[in-house]
Amino acid sequence: MGLEQKLPEGILTTNLEKLVNWGRQNSTWPLLFGLACCAIEMIATGTARHDIARYGSELFRASPRQADLMIVSGRVSNKMAPVVKRLYDQMLEPKWVIAMGICASAGGPFNNYAIIQGVDKVIPVDVYVPGCPPRPEALLYALDKLREKQGRETFALYQRNALADAMVGPEGIETLDTLRAQEAVR
Amino acid sequence: MLKVSPIHRQYEVLPSLNDPSIPAMAPMPAGETADTQRIVERFGDGILAAGVHNGQQIVYVQPDQLLNLAKFLKEDAELAYEALIDVSAVDCSKLPQPLNGRRFQTVYQLRSYARKQHITVICPLENDEEPQVDSLTSVYQGANWPEREVLDLMGITFVNHPDPRRILMPAHWPNHPLRKDMPLGGEEVPFSFTWGDPEFETLGKQVLPAESVPPEVPPGMSRENMIINMGPHHPSTHGVLRLAVELDGETVINVDADLGYLHSGFEKTGENKRYKDFVYYTDRMDYLSSMNNNLGYVLAVEKMLGLEIPERAQVIRVIMSELQRISSHLFWLSTHALDVCGTGMSLLMYATRERERILDLFEMVCGARLTLSYIRVGGVWKDLPPAFLGNLRHLLEILPAAFDDYEAMLTDAPIWRERLEGIGHLSREDVINMGLTGPMLRGSGVDWDMRRDVPYCGYENYEFDVPVRTAGDCYARYEVRMAEMRQSVRILNQAIARLPEGPYKTEDRKVSLPPRAELDVSMEALIHHFKLVTEGFHVPAGLGYHGIEASKGELGFFIYSDGSGVPYRLHVHGPSFNNLFAIAKMCKHHMLADIVTNIGSIDIVLGEVDR
Numbered sequence: 001m002g003l004e005q006k007l008p009e010g011i012l013t014t015n016l017e018k019l020v021n022w023g024r025q026n027s028t029w030p031l032l033f034g035l036a037c038c039a040i041e042m043i044a045t046g047t048a049r050h051d052i053a054r055y056g057s058e059l060f061r062a063s064p065r066q067a068d069l070m071i072v073s074g075r076v077s078n079k080m081a082p083v084v085k086r087l088y089d090q091m092l093e094p095k096w097v098i099a100m101g102i103c104a105s106a107g108g109p110f111n112n113y114a115i116i117q118g119v120d121k122v123i124p125v126d127v128y129v130p131g132c133p134p135r136p137e138a139l140l141y142a143l144d145k146l147r148e149k150q151g152r153e154t155f156a157l158y159q160r161n162a163l164a165d166a167m168v169g170p171e172g173i174e175t176l177d178t179l180r181a182q183e184a185v186r
Numbered sequence: 187m188l189k190v191s192p193i194h195r196q197y198e199v200l201p202s203l204n205d206p207s208i209p210a211m212a213p214m215p216a217g218e219t220a221d222t223q224r225i226v227e228r229f230g231d232g233i234l235a236a237g238v239h240n241g242q243q244i245v246y247v248q249p250d251q252l253l254n255l256a257k258f259l260k261e262d263a264e265l266a267y268e269a270l271i272d273v274s275a276v277d278c279s280k281l282p283q284p285l286n287g288r289r290f291q292t293v294y295q296l297r298s299y300a301r302k303q304h305i306t307v308i309c310p311l312e313n314d315e316e317p318q319v320d321s322l323t324s325v326y327q328g329a330n331w332p333e334r335e336v337l338d339l340m341g342i343t344f345v346n347h348p349d350p351r352r353i354l355m356p357a358h359w360p361n362h363p364l365r366k367d368m369p370l371g372g373e374e375v376p377f378s379f380t381w382g383d384p385e386f387e388t389l390g391k392q393v394l395p396a397e398s399v400p401p402e403v404p405p406g407m408s409r410e411n412m413i414i415n416m417g418p419h420h421p422s423t424h425g426v427l428r429l430a431v432e433l434d435g436e437t438v439i440n441v442d443a444d445l446g447y448l449h450s451g452f453e454k455t456g457e458n459k460r461y462k463d464f465v466y467y468t469d470r471m472d473y474l475s476s477m478n479n480n481l482g483y484v485l486a487v488e489k490m491l492g493l494e495i496p497e498r499a500q501v502i503r504v505i506m507s508e509l510q511r512i513s514s515h516l517f518w519l520s521t522h523a524l525d526v527c528g529t530g531m532s533l534l535m536y537a538t539r540e541r542e543r544i545l546d547l548f549e550m551v552c553g554a555r556l557t558l559s560y561i562r563v564g565g566v567w568k569d570l571p572p573a574f575l576g577n578l579r580h581l582l583e584i585l586p587a588a589f590d591d592y593e594a595m596l597t598d599a600p601i602w603r604e605r606l607e608g609i610g611h612l613s614r615e616d617v618i619n620m621g622l623t624g625p626m627l628r629g630s631g632v633d634w635d636m637r638r639d640v641p642y643c644g645y646e647n648y649e650f651d652v653p654v655r656t657a658g659d660c661y662a663r664y665e666v667r668m669a670e671m672r673q674s675v676r677i678l679n680q681a682i683a684r685l686p687e688g689p690y691k692t693e694d695r696k697v698s699l700p701p702r703a704e705l706d707v708s709m710e711a712l713i714h715h716f717k718l719v720t721e722g723f724h725v726p727a728g729l730g731y732h733g734i735e736a737s738k739g740e741l742g743f744f745i746y747s748d749g750s751g752v753p754y755r756l757h758v759h760g761p762s763f764n765n766l767f768a769i770a771k772m773c774k775h776h777m778l779a780d781i782v783t784n785i786g787s788i789d790i791v792l793g794e795v796d797r
Contacts, residue, residue: 032421036448036793037473037556039425040517044545044555047538062421077796079356080426080447083418109467113363113371114355114451133556 025147031067032060036074038101038133045136064090072119075103088123099125210727210749215239240730243305253320267296273332274757275340277366289314318343328621339364354446404442407432418447422525422782425792441773448796456756460722469557472794477510478736480561486732486743498688499565500644508674513544514737522786564698565691606661610772610784624739629663631656636735660787722751760794
């Protein structure tokens with residue numbers, strides 16, 4: 001437009017938010033972290049045929065301090081939940097979470113004593129991917145969805161801590177039973 | 187009245203819905219063999235019953251004679267049951283007449299490699315409230331972890347066990363989940379379309395605190411030395427395995443494995459699902475070899491049913507099983523090389539290239555890449571599609587050259603040899619005593635392969651070698667697995683040649699669904715269809731163990747049926763679980779970096795370790 005025509009070649013104008021979002025969208029580094037069956041499909045996504053490098057996400061970081069994205073790939077057991085939570089806490093802002101597969105999204109076929117019914121009971125989730133396990137293409141689609149979400153983020157609205165806090169109920173844990181008990185009292 | 191066995195087994199509230207004969211004890215074994223005769227002669231009244239049941243030698247023993255019997259079985263030259271394969275337990279409290287009124291039974295599977303014999307020892311325990319039994323760890327080292335698993339999930343105390351801790355559940359877990367008075371657990375699923383319902387109020391709010399519990403120093407470790415924590419989030423532990431490692435400088439003094447980070451309650455779930463519905467769960471145990479898991483479970487059920495499988499289905503099963511073995515070994519090779527060797531990333535790309543081709547074939551037959559559920563009770567799900575064989579032939583032409591490529595990259599590579607040779611050494615006595623199976627066994631000079639020695643699925647009709655190496659180190663196991671892939675190609679070529687025409691599943695309408703066309707003309711077919719879909723098939727009361735040679739070792743399923751459509755007790759013997767037990771022995775007095783080599787060499791899948 002007007003200004004850019006007057007500038008020398010090779011100079012673009014944009015606003016800082018868009019520039020930062022562009023950078024984040026194209027270099028979202030996942031945490032090198034696999035739980036169950038879905039982790040195998042996650043590895044398959046990383047290899048040559050599906051090539052997650054097209055998204056700038058091929059660099060799976062083993063340290064949560066260097067990762068932007070946690071792909072929860074598999075069922076989360078009662079014993080694993082504190083570990084998942086701690087890893088999420090150790091990741092630096094900004095950070096995103098993909099719940100890969102039905103187990104991480106809602107417990108899947110494992111509705112029993114051992115498995116937590118969805119990782120969103122422990123950490124906030126940005127994108128849910130259905131499937132058991134999702135195909136690599138589905139995971140790549142989830143990355144697309146995540147990029148859309150990253151592109152919409154603004155500095156003013158970007159308060160993930162506040163969002164995460166808002167997800168925690170006043171009593172910490174709310175279950176169906178406690179809610180029904182409250183209903184009964186009312 | 188309609189005979190329906192409820193999924194949630196509420197015998198107390200729904201007694202009239204069940205066939206009165208249905209919760210039935212497994213019948214006592216009948217007849218005798220040379221082995222049981224010898225045992226009865228030696229122990230007399232100490233043996234409650236002995237004989238054959240479902241083609242399997244079974245001995246019921248008094249708890250005070252269990253330890254002596256184990257010693258006798260192992261040391262007697264004519265019996266020579268060298269290895270304890272599996273330990274499990276049954277809670278009989280929901281059965282009509284528990285044996286002599288006793289609630290718990292422990293079940294042991296023993297194997298003689300030299301004589302190719304298998305025997306099951308069952309020991310009914312005396313005390314219902316605080317059941318306890320002698321630990322067999324003094325006789326069989328490999329009893330250690332399986333006994334801890336029984337202690338954890340069933341609450342049976344093993345006297346004189348060297349390390350009586352929980353193994354799968356968190357240390358502060360309040361109960362023993364596999365006991366029959368414990369519910370399956372889980373949560374209610376909201377099925378509501380009204381947003382005002384209380385179910386939806388909790389949506390997105392049920393955040394659990396998930397507090398970390400400070401870890402304890404494992405027994406036998408001293409704070410004087412450095413104790414480091416490896417996992418459950420570690421790139422080289424192949425899943426969510428946690429190792430507490432005690433170090434002197436860089437030398438490992440002690441390793442303690444902490445399991446259960448992926449414990450998913452498979453056994454309890456299986457005891458609440460119909461037989462046909464558990465096939466889908468087996469995929470998710472060893473998710474690198476779903477076909478083998480399907481096959482192991484299905485064969486165990488078929489053994490209890492006494493079912494004959496058509497020849498074509500048998501050959502299709504062999505094809506799938508061997509393809510899966512190659513794909514699982516390829517994944518092992520690529521991740522192992524990634525951990526250990528400088529050329530890792532490129533090998534990962536190459537090996538997954540071939541693996542993807544195998545997954546394409548699987549996708550062709552069943553539509554899935556990983557969780558396949560293709561092998562079903564009675565046969566396979568659908569017949570092979572027309573394009574399958576051509577593609578398989580093409581793949582079999584490519585594979586040997588691909589294996590040559592990998593071997594060219596690794597077999598004589600100095601880094602690879604340096605890091606594998608002499609590392610993780612296990613002697614022949616060790617592997618047998620620890621109850622290890624699969625390539626772990628064959629890498630240490632035990633010439634044993636379930637496909638050849640206890641044939642199933644018609645494996646006796648194929649010509650193949652069982653690769654055996656005697657070095658017992660990681661390099662020997664690497665050689666064994668590479669040779670196994672080549673043998674699998676050989677079996678596959680023979681299977682294609684002998685694939686007959688015919689039905690791909692059994693014609694027994696009590697087990698397999700009638701074809702759609704039959705439903706239009708036959709009332710009988712309609713009834714069979716209805717019965718199968720609503721309540722599944724019933725398995726005669728009894729018990730059985732069936733093991734197959736999966737890619738990682740012997741995968742066994744122990745089923746205790748009470749005659750209904752749901753297994754009363756379902757126990758899975760995962761090869762990774764038993765093989766991982768060797769990690770402490772393999773890592774001691776080696777360098778810290780060799781732990782990674784050893785984990786890769788054992789080839790674990792945590793879904794199967796933790797189940």
